[in-house]
Each structure stands twice: as structure tokens, then as C-alpha cells.
Amino acid sequence: MGDVEEEAAGDSLAFTLHLDKPLSSQVDKASWNPDKDLLAMATRDHQLIVHRFNWQRLWAITPEMQVTSLCWRPDGKALAVGHDDGSIAIHDVENGDVLRQIATHDTAVECLYWAQEGQEAADHGDDVFCYEDRTSRFFPSPPHTPPMPGMASNFDMSGVLGHVAEDQSQANRKNVLRAAQQRLYILCSGDRNGIICLSAFGVFPIGKLDIRDLTISGMVAEYKSVAKPVSRLLDASALEVSLSEDLRNMTVICSGAQSVESLQAMAGAESRASGLYAISVDTSLLGDRRKELRQVALQASSVEELLEVVEGTVTVMRKHWSEAISTFEDKFRSLSTLLLEHGSPVKPRDEFLSLLACGSASAALHQFLAASLGEAGLKRLAKSIDTAGRELHNLIAEHLQPAAEIIAFRVGELRGLSRWRSRLRRIGLHETLMEDAMENAGMLLVQVERLLRTVSDTTGQFRLFFVWLTKSLRQLNGDVGPQANQLPAIDSVGVADFLRTHFERDPVGPHLAPASDGLVVDIKPEEEARIVELAIMGGFADTKFLSRTLSSQIERLRASCQEAFAMPVKEISPNLQARCMLLLCPLSSSLPPISTVPLSLTYFEVNSGSVKEESRLEDYICLRVQDDASAADQNVVVIVRDFSVSDYSLPGGAKVPEVLALRLEKSLHCIDLALYKQRQVILLVSEKDLEDDEKTIQTYLMLLQLEDLEFTPLSPTSSPMSRLPLLHLCSTLEAVVDVGLKSGKVRAIAQLDAVPPLAVSASRGLACVFAGQRRALLYDLEEDEEGQDDEME
Structure with missing residues (x-):
């Protein structure tokens, strides 16, 4: 390695390690609380655990059903937990008590995403509908179910709607309640059968989408033939879902086999293509109402x-x-x-x-x-x-x-x-x-x-x-x-x-x-x-x-x-229409299971630079793609942005998505990844010995600034893109950037046997890395930057 690479492996460039703790069992799922220094984990011995920043255990329970997904409510006061029987439990942050158990799915809940209506959306100047909940004016606090004779009081379930859980005066409780009601929380959940459910405040169903029943336009806008290809995704299974803060766009990542009904415009294409797909869904009705x-x-x-x-x-x-x-x-x-x-x-x-x-x-x-x-x-x-x-x-x-x-x-x-x-x-x-x-x-x-x-x-x-x-x-x-x-x-x-x-x-x-x-x-x-x-x-x-x-x-x-x-x-459900679909990567028997593909999906707020113009939301899809056609493609991370606002069904097309492929050095292997704050992506990579692929030399956390990278628009008229893997499109468009240990911000970490999941807290600037020997390492992603700033001053 060069001098820069040697420095990257040195202690001077390591992130601050706050703690290194042993685990009783390997962690399958992990998620940081967006408002508090709390980390929720689902372990392989079927425990649901919440730790504080200092690794003090806040609470631990053993759910009856296996945990398949985790997601914190944006205010950090409740944790949604999906199970393999299709049920979703909403737990109180303080003690883990179940606030509400709902059964909206028939099979395992694979993904959860809790969207909060943005402040700009809540304060929007649409005053045509202006309504205040007047119940608190005429009635005291609602009663709770009394205990049965000889039993303790039932748990207060009011927290499920964002009501306060802390002991407060009556005036403060009313103020916090009013503040909680100013914004709309929507819990998005997806299961193995391709069903996406939307629930306001996590308890009131407002929409349902069956991916397998959707008719989806391909990534093609102009056709000389009369018959435009319309796709269906057979055997779909939802893997990730995300809803924008303005509630107008939803992106779903799912696996399935694409079936094209009109093949005249897809000459030479196979009738089916199994792979990982991104689907853009128009949810503007939720934003309008x-x-x-x-x-x-x-x-x-x-x-x-x-x-x-x-x-x-x-x-x-x-x-x-x-x-x-x-x-x-x-x-x-x-x-x-x-x-x-x-x-x-x-x-x-x-x-x-x-x-x-x-x-x-x-x-x-x-x-x-x-x-x-x-x-x-x-x-x-x-x-x-x-x-x-x-x-x-x-x-x-x-x-x-x-x-x-x-x-x-x-x-x-x-x-x-x-x-x-x-x-x-x-x-x-x-x-x-x-x-x-x-x-x-x-x-x-x-x-x-x-x-x-x-x-x-x-x-x-x-x-x-x-x-x-x-x-x-x-x-x-x-x-x-x-x-x-x-x-x-x-x-x-x-x-x-x-x-x-x-x-x-x-x-x-x-x-x-x-x-x-x-x-x-x-x-x-x-x-x-x-x-x-x-x-x-x-x-x-x-x-x-x-x-x-x-x-x-x-x-x-x-x-x-x-x-x-x-x-x-x-x-509402019939108004949730798919805009388009994009093949992210293909599936084949020679590749690892799709569930092991590192994947991250989120929305970033982007300022236009003009005072008069409002900021907009920009979605990012980030994943490690694999292609059995080339061994070099095993170390490529592809990023798509602005996919959710694209609509190729419109005449002449709308705003098109942009793509970028990050090709890692031959010795590097991407273990996991996560989109971070301010349009950044964090890669957890291992450096292998070129002579012995089984030997790990060092493990790194790489932080890349996405706005510094040059994305390439996907031209809808250049080729029939709906059937081509995303990596091939990036190669065709020359949208491939080589990434090594000299790129971005690279820091060595203490463990060589790092394993997924990589848990990143954007609000606190923390990353929790789990090791195969059942250890958890907590890194501060921001502290060394502050130290450098102080030295410069």
C-alpha cells in the first residue's frame, strides 16, 4: 500500500472508539433512536434489547414471534417491531411495554419505515382545510380501562398517538399533545408477499398496495410501436420501503420476476427477468390531503x-x-x-x-x-x-x-x-x-x-x-x-x-x-x-x-x-399508482441470496440555493450489486437518486433519475452500507489479501460525500432500459467511479471480522459495528472532525 493507505490504517486516522462490548448473541437487526442515544437490537436468540449510549441495558424482552424488522417512530418515543407472523407491535421506549399490537399482514413483515410529515408540509399555506381537535376543550383526559378485581392497572396506551409518556403537569401534557397532533406519522410496512400497508400513527390503516397486482410502465418513454410494454412483478417480496416527508412519493425495493405483457417493443428480451427492483409509487393524495x-x-x-x-x-x-x-x-x-x-x-x-x-x-x-x-x-x-x-x-x-x-x-x-x-x-x-x-x-x-x-x-x-x-x-x-x-x-x-x-x-x-x-x-x-x-x-x-x-x-x-x-x-388504495420500475440487479442461482445484499434507502432535503425557491426532497437508493458475469463486479456499489420523482409515462418524460457506480479496489469487499446525513454514504469494507481471499488484512469505515460525485442521468430514449441491470447501464453511460482507500474519509476499525448490520445514527453521528465474535463497537463519526477543526483554528 501507498503512504496514504498506510496512514488510513493507522491509529491517528481511526474514528473515536467509545466502547467495545461483548454480546450474548449475534445481532440480526439494529436501529438507532432518531431522538435519543438508544440502540434497539434483535438478536438471534430471539431477544429484543434496547441499550443506552453507555451500553447500559434499558430493557429487554423476548417476543413470542421472531422479529423480522425494526423502526423507531420519528419522535423516538415508540418502536415498531415486525414479526414473522405478520403482526406489528408498537413498544414504549421507556419500558418496552406493547402500546398496540396490530395484524395488517398475513406473512412476515420484512421492512418498516415510519415517515413524519415535514415541518414545511405541516406549515404549508393551504388554509382551505383548517381544523382543530376541540375534544380537550370540553372533556378532561380520556379514561383508561380499569383493572380487573385483584389485578394491577392496565398500561396506558395513549402514547400510541404521540401522547406524552413522561410525568408532566396537565398544562404541559396538553401542550405536548397539541404539538404531537400537528404532524402526521405514517407507518409503512412491507411483507414477503409484496403487500405494502400504510397506517396513520401506526394504528389507523389508510392505504394498501399489492405489488403483484400493479401494472408498471418500464423505464422507456417513447415507442414507435402502438403497444407500450406494461410490466408486472410476479412473486414479489418487499425488502425496503421509504416515504418522503411531503408524503407525495414512496419508493419500494422488492425482489421478483418481471413479466412484460407487450413484448413487441422489447425485441430480443426474455419474457421474465428475476431480480431486485425499485418501484416508484405516486402517493400525492396523502400529501394533498x-x-x-x-x-x-x-x-x-x-x-x-x-x-x-x-x-x-x-x-x-x-x-x-x-x-x-x-x-x-x-x-x-x-x-x-x-x-x-x-x-x-x-x-x-x-x-x-x-x-x-x-x-x-x-x-x-x-x-x-x-x-x-x-x-x-x-x-x-x-x-x-x-x-x-x-x-x-x-x-x-x-x-x-x-x-x-x-x-x-x-x-x-x-x-x-x-x-x-x-x-x-x-x-x-x-x-x-x-x-x-x-x-x-x-x-x-x-x-x-x-x-x-x-x-x-x-x-x-x-x-x-x-x-x-x-x-x-x-x-x-x-x-x-x-x-x-x-x-x-x-x-x-x-x-x-x-x-x-x-x-x-x-x-x-x-x-x-x-x-x-x-x-x-x-x-x-x-x-x-x-x-x-x-x-x-x-x-x-x-x-x-x-x-x-x-x-x-x-x-x-x-x-x-x-x-x-x-x-x-x-x-385511497386505488390512488396509489406505480410510476415506473427499475431493475437494480439480476438474480441467479450462482449469486448469494438477495436478503444478504447491503441496501439503504432514504430521502435527503436539498436546498435549491435560492431564497425564493423551496427546498426539495431527493431520494437515494444505495446497494451493492453483484453479477456472475464478471468477478470484478462483486465489489461495486450503485447509487440511484431522484428515482421517486421520475415518471416516464408522461409525454416527453419527466425529471429522470441519475445513477453512479462506485467500483471498489480489487482488494476491498463491501460488507454493509448505510446512507448518512447531508447526502453521505458510509461503507463498511474489508481489505482482503490478494493472494488469499479468505484472509482479512484490515476493516475500514469509508465515508463518501455524494454531492462531490458526478451522477449521470438515465436517458429514457437511449435504449430499452427496463430490462437491463443497473450496473450495465452505468457501464454503458460511463457512470463508474473507482474508489479506494485514498477516496473520501477512510478510517480503520479495531475488528477484522465485521459483519452486518451496520447501525448508523445520523442525528448523533454514531456508528455501531458488530463483529462475528459477538462484539459491538461504538464509533463517533464526528469527533475527529471537530478535533481537526480546532487544530486549524
């Missing part, structure tokens, strides 16, 4: 979360009440047995009515009250019913009713938005469906109010019954002391009404019964007639809703909301 999508997603996601709160609260209430009422029924069931043993065919209710009317009890009733039950047992039973009644009242007042009110308000807001058809209908907010959901939300409010009155009345009647029964027991026992006079006066009419209506029939249980039981709640004829009159005056069209149980009404509300909230996917 970002404000509407943000509000619909926030409202709808909140409704779905609150529906879970309502369902969970009803389950907890059912548990409390069923335990208390079961104890009551078990105790008084023994009275029926005693009456039969004494030869009396009278029902217990009639025995108590006789005691209330005459003041005398039969032998069986006296034995039951004095011996079987006793005053102590009667007090415990009364306390059990009274406690359950108070618990139900509190659960309704603190959880069920507030949740139902916020649901009704949010559904009403969505119904109001749906009436602006010109803007909201295009993203799937249908007025008719929202009207149905609004009516069901109103019915739920009425039923909750009725349940509250029923619980209060029933608890009061039970209290009257137990007071009277306690006083009667003392009188039967001859207790006429001062203690007997401490009990309140007896309401004989109230006790008689309880015995006739509630003693043998649970008045609360049917309201809380599961919807699967198919129970019907009895309503009085006068109430039904009043509902019919209200319907004529503009009330609910469904006049039988009061006969449904609370769970049945919740089920109807959920079904109507699901139908309404499923429309955005149906309306």
Missing part, C-alpha cells in the same frame, strides 16, 4: 381506543356484580331447600312478603334467618352487594360514561367533517356511514345513562331490603334494646316493591351480559311508546335499541365504526 388524514386518523384512532376502554369497563363491571349477586343467590337458595324440608310449597319471596305484612315468620324462615344466615352473615351479604353497587357506580361515572361521551363527540366531529364531501369523501369519510355510527354512539349514551339509574335504584332497594331484614331478625330474636332502634325507619312499600320485582330477578345482570348470550332487556310499554314518538320528532330511527344489552349496543357501535373507518383504505 395530509391535514384531513391527520384529523380523521386522530379522531378514529381515539374512538377505537375508547371502544376498548368501554368494552373492558363492562367486563370489569360484570365481574364485580356477578360475584356479589352469585353470593346473594347462593345464600337465599338454601331457604328454598328449608321450605321444602318443612313441607311448605311457598316460595321464599312469598315468605318474606308474609313477614313484611304480618310480622311473623314460619319455622323454616326463622331457622334460615337465625341459624343459617345470622346477623353477621346478613351484614356481610349486605356489604357485598353495597360494595359492588358502589364499584359499578364509580366505574360508570369515571370510565364508562366519560368514554361514551368522548366517543359520541368524536364521531359527531367526524360526521360534521364528512359533510365536506369535496375534500373528505376522497379519503374515504362517508357521510352515510358516519350517520350510522353517530346514531349508535347516541344509543350507547342513552343506555349508559339508563344503566347508571338502574344501578343506583337497585343498590338503594337492596339497602332497604337488608335494613328491613336486619330489623326483622332482631325482632324475631327478641332484641328490643337501644341497638334495635338505631336502624332507620322501614319503607314497607319500597321493600314490597323490591320483593315483587328484584328479589328473584337480577335487574342489573342482563344489562351487563355478554352480547353472545343473546339476552333481551325488558322495557315498559310506555317507554317504548315514548321512543316511537321521539323517532317521529327526529329521534333514533331504531326504536328497539333499549331492548339490547349494553354489550350488544357496544358491538353494534364497533361494527358501524369499523365499516366507516375501513373506507379510507378502500378509497
Whole structure:
């Protein structure tokens, strides 16, 4: 090696090594938190681990399913994790708790990308649609699902929408919540079957794209023949996906076999070409309707979360009440047995009515009250019913009713938005469906109010019954002391009404019964007639809703909301159209699996240089290409930029993508790569012994400035490019640059057996390199530059 290369291998040119730590298992996936010094890793022993900068473990969990992809939310407060069963879990950054588990895919989730609406897009001057979420003006913080009896509180899931997770004052919480709602987060996920799903805030589906069903134009703009070739990508599998901050462009990297339907214009080309492809997708509808999508997603996601709160609260209430009422029924069931043993065919209710009317009890009733039950047992039973009644009242007042009110308000807001058809209908907010959901939300409010009155009345009647029964027991026992006079006066009419209506029939249980039981709640004829009159005056069209149980009404509300909230996917998905497709590299049996190809995809913000002109987003695709036709091609890195904004279907073509091939020195081999900040690329390369390819001399991190390199436009009219590998195109266009240890910024690293993945943090200027001997090395990519600047000063 030359003098410069020897310096590159020296300690003086090494990046600052912050730590070198052993690993319990090799790492398969790694991703830096964009806002904090946290590194998330998925290991081969099926652990999901998050480490701090000093390598202190923040938390570690063992998911039930194998982790196949990782991605941090742009604010750094949540981690999306894809699994091989198609599910996506969103974990809290602080403790790893699952905020939400969603199942949007049927097979392994291979890639995740969380896009954040850019500040310029959020502050854009489009004030035609200006809407503020007014819920916080009229309601306190939304309730959470109460814990089951004997269990700890459920985890707060509000963080899934960007709500704050830290302990803050109420004012600060509202301010942070408003700030989080100013931008739209979209989680993009791709699976092995070529399905791309888009979810607002990671929980509300807004789009779905099946790559295998796309008809894609080739990289050809002008044809003399009438039949223009249209391609399909068979057996597609998504590998990487990226969405621009303006939400108008999406790039998908996938493997598959291209099938061209019209071969007349592709003379001499094979019918299929298996390889790695880049697909540009037009998502301009998301950018045009970002404000509407943000509000619909926030409202709808909140409704779905609150529906879970309502369902969970009803389950907890059912548990409390069923335990208390079961104890009551078990105790008084023994009275029926005693009456039969004494030869009396009278029902217990009639025995108590006789005691209330005459003041005398039969032998069986006296034995039951004095011996079987006793005053102590009667007090415990009364306390059990009274406690359950108070618990139900509190659960309704603190959880069920507030949740139902916020649901009704949010559904009403969505119904109001749906009436602006010109803007909201295009993203799937249908007025008719929202009207149905609004009516069901109103019915739920009425039923909750009725349940509250029923619980209060029933608890009061039970209290009257137990007071009277306690006083009667003392009188039967001859207790006429001062203690007997401490009990309140007896309401004989109230006790008689309880015995006739509630003693043998649970008045609360049917309201809380599961919807699967198919129970019907009895309503009085006068109430039904009043509902019919209200319907004529503009009330609910469904006049039988009061006969449904609370769970049945919740089920109807959920079904109507699901139908309404499923429309955005149906309306938006057809508008996600592919612009064009580019073959990146071919596949063959002699090449390594496509999953081992180093690949990086991102968007950079590029300033135009003019104050008047806005900055634009420029996408970059970077990968190591391989071609079994030439051994020299094993060490080539190809970079494509401006691919997502190209559209060759337009007359004369639009802005064309530009390409560049970096041909590494013969001794260098690219292990992994990552696009870095300010249009830079970092290559992790190993230097091999030319006489022994198995022997590694040194391992380097190479940092190249892309804006210093000369890219070459892909001319759409030069040749039928859609079927040619990208490396061949670069050679044809003479867009190949030789790269060696003298190029760019090259630093030697401590380990010779470096392996993927290369984890780079653009916000913190860090790189984590993993070694085959299960070690992690953390390098500072910026500190040595600062030192040089200080020396120059």
C-alpha cells in the first residue's frame, strides 16, 4: 500500500472508539433512536434489547414471534417491531411495554419505515382545510380501562398517538399533545408477499398496495410501436420501503420476476427477468390531503381506543356484580331447600312478603334467618352487594360514561367533517356511514345513562331490603334494646316493591351480559311508546335499541365504526399508482441470496440555493450489486437518486433519475452500507489479501460525500432500459467511479471480522459495528472532525 493507505490504517486516522462490548448473541437487526442515544437490537436468540449510549441495558424482552424488522417512530418515543407472523407491535421506549399490537399482514413483515410529515408540509399555506381537535376543550383526559378485581392497572396506551409518556403537569401534557397532533406519522410496512400497508400513527390503516397486482410502465418513454410494454412483478417480496416527508412519493425495493405483457417493443428480451427492483409509487393524495388524514386518523384512532376502554369497563363491571349477586343467590337458595324440608310449597319471596305484612315468620324462615344466615352473615351479604353497587357506580361515572361521551363527540366531529364531501369523501369519510355510527354512539349514551339509574335504584332497594331484614331478625330474636332502634325507619312499600320485582330477578345482570348470550332487556310499554314518538320528532330511527344489552349496543357501535373507518383504505388504495420500475440487479442461482445484499434507502432535503425557491426532497437508493458475469463486479456499489420523482409515462418524460457506480479496489469487499446525513454514504469494507481471499488484512469505515460525485442521468430514449441491470447501464453511460482507500474519509476499525448490520445514527453521528465474535463497537463519526477543526483554528 501507498503512504496514504498506510496512514488510513493507522491509529491517528481511526474514528473515536467509545466502547467495545461483548454480546450474548449475534445481532440480526439494529436501529438507532432518531431522538435519543438508544440502540434497539434483535438478536438471534430471539431477544429484543434496547441499550443506552453507555451500553447500559434499558430493557429487554423476548417476543413470542421472531422479529423480522425494526423502526423507531420519528419522535423516538415508540418502536415498531415486525414479526414473522405478520403482526406489528408498537413498544414504549421507556419500558418496552406493547402500546398496540396490530395484524395488517398475513406473512412476515420484512421492512418498516415510519415517515413524519415535514415541518414545511405541516406549515404549508393551504388554509382551505383548517381544523382543530376541540375534544380537550370540553372533556378532561380520556379514561383508561380499569383493572380487573385483584389485578394491577392496565398500561396506558395513549402514547400510541404521540401522547406524552413522561410525568408532566396537565398544562404541559396538553401542550405536548397539541404539538404531537400537528404532524402526521405514517407507518409503512412491507411483507414477503409484496403487500405494502400504510397506517396513520401506526394504528389507523389508510392505504394498501399489492405489488403483484400493479401494472408498471418500464423505464422507456417513447415507442414507435402502438403497444407500450406494461410490466408486472410476479412473486414479489418487499425488502425496503421509504416515504418522503411531503408524503407525495414512496419508493419500494422488492425482489421478483418481471413479466412484460407487450413484448413487441422489447425485441430480443426474455419474457421474465428475476431480480431486485425499485418501484416508484405516486402517493400525492396523502400529501394533498395530509391535514384531513391527520384529523380523521386522530379522531378514529381515539374512538377505537375508547371502544376498548368501554368494552373492558363492562367486563370489569360484570365481574364485580356477578360475584356479589352469585353470593346473594347462593345464600337465599338454601331457604328454598328449608321450605321444602318443612313441607311448605311457598316460595321464599312469598315468605318474606308474609313477614313484611304480618310480622311473623314460619319455622323454616326463622331457622334460615337465625341459624343459617345470622346477623353477621346478613351484614356481610349486605356489604357485598353495597360494595359492588358502589364499584359499578364509580366505574360508570369515571370510565364508562366519560368514554361514551368522548366517543359520541368524536364521531359527531367526524360526521360534521364528512359533510365536506369535496375534500373528505376522497379519503374515504362517508357521510352515510358516519350517520350510522353517530346514531349508535347516541344509543350507547342513552343506555349508559339508563344503566347508571338502574344501578343506583337497585343498590338503594337492596339497602332497604337488608335494613328491613336486619330489623326483622332482631325482632324475631327478641332484641328490643337501644341497638334495635338505631336502624332507620322501614319503607314497607319500597321493600314490597323490591320483593315483587328484584328479589328473584337480577335487574342489573342482563344489562351487563355478554352480547353472545343473546339476552333481551325488558322495557315498559310506555317507554317504548315514548321512543316511537321521539323517532317521529327526529329521534333514533331504531326504536328497539333499549331492548339490547349494553354489550350488544357496544358491538353494534364497533361494527358501524369499523365499516366507516375501513373506507379510507378502500378509497385511497386505488390512488396509489406505480410510476415506473427499475431493475437494480439480476438474480441467479450462482449469486448469494438477495436478503444478504447491503441496501439503504432514504430521502435527503436539498436546498435549491435560492431564497425564493423551496427546498426539495431527493431520494437515494444505495446497494451493492453483484453479477456472475464478471468477478470484478462483486465489489461495486450503485447509487440511484431522484428515482421517486421520475415518471416516464408522461409525454416527453419527466425529471429522470441519475445513477453512479462506485467500483471498489480489487482488494476491498463491501460488507454493509448505510446512507448518512447531508447526502453521505458510509461503507463498511474489508481489505482482503490478494493472494488469499479468505484472509482479512484490515476493516475500514469509508465515508463518501455524494454531492462531490458526478451522477449521470438515465436517458429514457437511449435504449430499452427496463430490462437491463443497473450496473450495465452505468457501464454503458460511463457512470463508474473507482474508489479506494485514498477516496473520501477512510478510517480503520479495531475488528477484522465485521459483519452486518451496520447501525448508523445520523442525528448523533454514531456508528455501531458488530463483529462475528459477538462484539459491538461504538464509533463517533464526528469527533475527529471537530478535533481537526480546532487544530486549524
